[in-house]
Structure formats: structure tokens, C-alpha cells
Amino acid sequence: MPTTTTEAYIARPPSSSLNLEPVTYPDLAPHELLVDILAASVCHSDVRAAQGTFHMKPPLILGHEGAGYVREIGSAVTYVKPGDAVVLAFASCGECRRCETGREPYCERLVELNFSGRRGDGTQPVRDARGEGVNGLFFGQSSMSRVALVRERSCVKLEGEVGREELRKFASLGCGVQTGAGAILNIAKPPPGSHIAIFGAGAVGLPALMAARPSQPASLVLIDNSATKLSMIPQTLLTNVHTLDSASLSPDELVAKLKSFTPDSRGMDFALDCVGHEAVTQAAYWCLDKLGTVLTVGGSATATPRVSTQRNLVCGLTIRGTHQGDSVPRVMIPELIRRWREGRFPFELLLTEFKFEELGQAMEEMAAGRVIKPLLVV
Incomplete structure (x- = not known):
């Protein structure tokens, strides 16, 4: 597969400036995939990461609550196929003593898979316009990108018919x-x-x-x-x-x-x-x-x-x-969607939509307490 160039929001030190910049992903690793992002919501952890006060430090691609359609898959990906609708959440290994007993939020490799910004071999999988490395795979996804590089275990595949408008809303379910x-x-x-x-x-x-x-x-x-x-x-x-x-x-x-x-x-x-x-x-x-x-x-x-x-x-x-919340995303997110469809979990009332290019405004509105949950729509 050829390299992929897209645009993503990169937080850079020391001023924690946020800019939509060109980025390039190399060939996919076996358990990675590309997702065409429909929407990414903004969480306070994104703000802290941009400020350099979270686990992963700038320069990094932000975003850990996203949704979209699978574009390409790595050679060992079996959970999804191109065209599948997915909601993105945190990554886990699926193999350790915690994951094997359904305690994925306490995965033994949680920090490595979500906050290292690197692949298992220690390399950075993202390059900016100057060819310099940038931390990606934030929470396994770095979803504030038009096309996101995602770990397979960060994906929650949605079964059945899912409309684009619904899928945009579901982007907000992945963390907070x-x-x-x-x-x-x-x-x-x-x-x-x-x-x-x-x-x-x-x-x-x-x-x-x-x-x-x-x-x-x-x-x-x-x-x-x-x-x-x-x-x-x-x-x-x-x-x-x-x-x-x-x-x-x-x-x-x-x-x-x-x-x-x-x-x-x-x-x-x-x-x-x-x-x-x-x-x-x-x-x-x-x-x-x-x-x-x-x-x-x-x-x-x-x-x-x-x-x-x-x-x-x-x-x-x-x-x-x-x-x-001790949530296993592939269990919890479909359950929340089911409750939403039944009218018992109206999370959409918390969302305020912004254009994808309006991240700065969305963060200002959130910091000022004028919106509860900003949603960036691509």
C-alpha cells in the first residue's frame, strides 16, 4: 500500500499552538488501519495533551473520540474490512491477564498503546510536511485528522445500517x-x-x-x-x-x-x-x-x-x-447506542457541532463553559 497524505491537527510546543497541517502515514503495520473520519469530538484530555500536561507530549496529533469508515486495513487485521462503520475508543492489547478477563481499561500495555505515540518497534508512524516525526496513535487513534491511523483494537464495528448523521454523533461515545x-x-x-x-x-x-x-x-x-x-x-x-x-x-x-x-x-x-x-x-x-x-x-x-x-x-x-468507567468499548458503545435508539440515553443533547476547521473556536467555547461537548464535523 502506498503512503497516505492527509491533514491533521498537530499540537506543538512550547506555545501549544494548534494547526491543521499536512501529515504522511507510511505503509500500515499488520494491526493498523486507516479510517476516513466523519467527526471527532473534543475532550478535556485533548486540551491537557495540547498543553503538555497529559501522558503524551507534543508534538502530537490530537483526538481520541472519533468515528468514520474504514479505508484500508493492515495485513493482519481481521475485525473490520474497508467500508465498515466504526467508532474509535482507547486501545488495549487483548492478550494480557487483564484483557483476557474483560478488564481492558486496565490493560498491562495501556500506556504504551495509548500514550507512547509510537509503534511496537519504537518508531513514530507519522511524518509532518518537513519529514519530521510526530507522535500519533493518541488513545490508539489520533482522530483529529481527515484520515486517521488507528490501531485495530481501538475500533468498535457497528453492525446493521448506520446513517452518516448518526455515525457523526456516535463519535462522542469513545471516552468521556x-x-x-x-x-x-x-x-x-x-x-x-x-x-x-x-x-x-x-x-x-x-x-x-x-x-x-x-x-x-x-x-x-x-x-x-x-x-x-x-x-x-x-x-x-x-x-x-x-x-x-x-x-x-x-x-x-x-x-x-x-x-x-x-x-x-x-x-x-x-x-x-x-x-x-x-x-x-x-x-x-x-x-x-x-x-x-x-x-x-x-x-x-x-x-x-x-x-x-x-x-x-x-x-x-x-x-x-x-x-x-470500567468499560469494554466493544460492549459498552453498542449498549449506549441501543439505549439511545430506545430514547433512554439522549447524549445528543450534549453536542454542539463545529466545522472540522473550527477546532480553535470549539476549544474556546468549551473553556468558557458555553458548550458541553464540541463535535468537529469533517
């Missing part, structure tokens, strides 16, 4: 949406009558909210410190949901307010920190009832929340982290 929803569906699994607090009214917290609503919770509370973000949420998502602006509340006041939504102020059964801020994790912990669970869904390298081992012991509390 499946993370939030998975935290509820795969881990919390709240029984009817549960009391649930979700911290963070963004592209992770709102999918968690959507997944939690059908479980018929006794109380479901969405917390954010931005009144603007709370006001942006479509009202159809807030039926039987309490919203709480925490901006003016002290930590003790926030915990007391959350407990007040439960009988006798006993506390929450489940509290999801979809932000990753130290104070948020602590509030999630201290608002729990006995046998309650904190799920840390967002993350920060510097957060060290204060917890009490004595309280853990006496109250039987669980503190549980999760990567990707």
Missing part, C-alpha cells in the same frame, strides 16, 4: 461519555431507591446522570460550582433531579446540604467525583451514608483528599477509582 455512563452501569449499579450524588455537570457527569435516572433513585443530585454550566443543561435531563450550585458553600455546608436530600440526613449511597479536584473528592466522601461508595471518575496528579480510616472501618465505606 462511556466513562460517565460506565461508572454507573458497570460499577455502582445502583438499586432502585438509592441516593446518588454526581459532582460535575460536564461531559462525564451528565452521561452518568443519564445512566442513573432509569434506576429510579430516591434522590439524584447534580452538583457544580458554575451556575452557567447548570443553566445550560437541557431541562429534559433534569426531571426528578436536584441541581446544586456549590460555588458559595463551604465544604461543611455542601456536605450538610447533600445529606439533607436523604431521609434523616443519613447521606448518599453513591457519590461520583467526575471532576478530580481534591475538595470535590472530600465532599463526595463525607456526604456518604454507611456502606456508601465514592467513585473517583475524574483525576488529578496532585489531588490528595483527606479520608478517615476509622470512618471507613466503622461505616464500611468504599473508595473506588475507575478508568473509562
